[in-house]
Amino acid sequence: MQLNKFIGITDLQDIDFSFCNYAMSKALTEFQEHLKQSRRIVALVGAGLSVSSGLPTFRGAEGLWKNFNMIDLATPDAFYIDPGLVWQFYSWRRHNALKAKPNAGHHALAQLSKVPDLEFLTITQNVDGLSARSGHNKNNLYEIHGSLFTLKCTSFMCNYIEKDNMKVPLTPALRDTEFEYQPVRRKRRMIDYDSITMEQTEELTDEVAISPQFVPVKELNEKDLPQCPVCQDGSLLRPGVVWFGESLPLQELNEIDDFMEGGPVDLILVIGTSGTVYPANSYVDRVMLQGGKAAIFNTDIDDKILRGEVANTWGFKGDGAELLPLALRPLIEKDEQ
Ligand SMILES: [Zn+2]
Missing domain, CATH: 3.30.1600.10 (SIR2/SIRT2 'Small Domain')
Known part of the structure; x- marks a missing residue:
C-alpha cells in the first residue's frame, strides 16, 4: 500500500503497477497535481503512440x-x-x-479534448487518422503532417x-x-441454382502464405x-x-500559433516522440519559456529527465497506450462522471 500514497489514488485494483517504480510514482503524483491545476494544455503526438496500435514507425x-x-x-x-x-x-x-485501431492512449486524449472549461489541443505528427477515429474533438486536433x-x-x-x-x-x-504480400486466395466450392458445381474464389485478406511473395x-x-x-x-x-522536402500546412501552424499566443500554456504532453526535432522542440520550448511544464511519455527518454534532474519536466518511460489513461485520470475521470 506504499504505492497508494505516492500515486495519490485510492482504487488500486484495476491499475497495473508493473511499470511503476518509486521515481515514476513520485513524478506521477507531482504531474497529476499540476494537471489538475492546468487550464491550457497542448498534446504533441508522434509515431510512438501508433506503435501500440500495431503501426510501425x-x-x-x-x-x-x-x-x-x-x-x-x-x-x-x-x-x-x-x-x-x-x-x-x-x-x-x-x-x-x-x-489498426485507436488505442487507450488515443482514447485518453480524445476524452481530454472534450473536458469542459479546458483549453486543449492535440498536435499530431501522425498521418494514420487514429486520433480522429478515437473520437477526438476535430476542432482541436491538428494533423500537421x-x-x-x-x-x-x-x-x-x-x-x-x-x-x-x-x-x-x-x-x-x-x-x-x-x-x-500476395494474399492467400482459396477456391471454395459453391453450388448454383442449376445444381452445377461452381468454383468461386474467396479472398482471404492479410493471410500470408508460408513463402510470401510480394x-x-x-x-x-x-x-x-x-x-x-x-x-x-x-x-x-x-x-x-506532407512529404519530405515540403512545408507544413501554414493555416494549421497559424492556428496553433494563435492558441500558443492566447495565454500561457500550463502543460505540454509530449507523446511517442523525442520532442527534440522541429516542430516538436519549438512547441516545447515556447511552453517552457512561458512558465509551463512538460511531461514526456515515450519508450526512450533521457536519463536526466527520468531522474528528475531537468527542471519542470517529467518523464514517463513506457507505452503511451498504458501510461496516458493512468496519468490523465484526474481530468478524464471527471469527464466520465
Ligand atoms: Zn483539381
Whole structure:
C-alpha cells in the first residue's frame, strides 16, 4: 500500500503497477497535481503512440516497402516520376492504418479534448487518422503532417481537397495494391441454382502464405489513378500528406500559433516522440519559456529527465497506450462522471 500514497489514488485494483517504480510514482503524483491545476494544455503526438496500435514507425522494419526505401517514396519527386508507384505505396499504408485501431492512449486524449472549461489541443505528427477515429474533438486536433485519408489535387490552379476518404481500392487499377504480400486466395466450392458445381474464389485478406511473395508492383497509367473531380483536364489527386522536402500546412501552424499566443500554456504532453526535432522542440520550448511544464511519455527518454534532474519536466518511460489513461485520470475521470 506504499504505492497508494505516492500515486495519490485510492482504487488500486484495476491499475497495473508493473511499470511503476518509486521515481515514476513520485513524478506521477507531482504531474497529476499540476494537471489538475492546468487550464491550457497542448498534446504533441508522434509515431510512438501508433506503435501500440500495431503501426510501425516509418523508419522501423528497415524502412522498406517491397524493397523500396519508404523515405524515397514519400517525396514530391517520386510522385512526379512515378505516381502509380507512389499510389501503390499509399494504398498499402492506408490499408494498414484502417486495419489498426485507436488505442487507450488515443482514447485518453480524445476524452481530454472534450473536458469542459479546458483549453486543449492535440498536435499530431501522425498521418494514420487514429486520433480522429478515437473520437477526438476535430476542432482541436491538428494533423500537421496531413492524413493518409485526405486526397488533394496536384494542379497548382486547383485547391480541391477531399477528407476522410477511406475507400479501398481508390480506383479499380489499384485493387490488391494494398497488400504487400500476395494474399492467400482459396477456391471454395459453391453450388448454383442449376445444381452445377461452381468454383468461386474467396479472398482471404492479410493471410500470408508460408513463402510470401510480394504483390508485384504494377505499371499504372495516370488515367488509372485517382483523378480530380473538379479539374477539366483530369489532374491527378495525390495523398494529402506532407512529404519530405515540403512545408507544413501554414493555416494549421497559424492556428496553433494563435492558441500558443492566447495565454500561457500550463502543460505540454509530449507523446511517442523525442520532442527534440522541429516542430516538436519549438512547441516545447515556447511552453517552457512561458512558465509551463512538460511531461514526456515515450519508450526512450533521457536519463536526466527520468531522474528528475531537468527542471519542470517529467518523464514517463513506457507505452503511451498504458501510461496516458493512468496519468490523465484526474481530468478524464471527471469527464466520465
Ligand atoms: Zn483539381
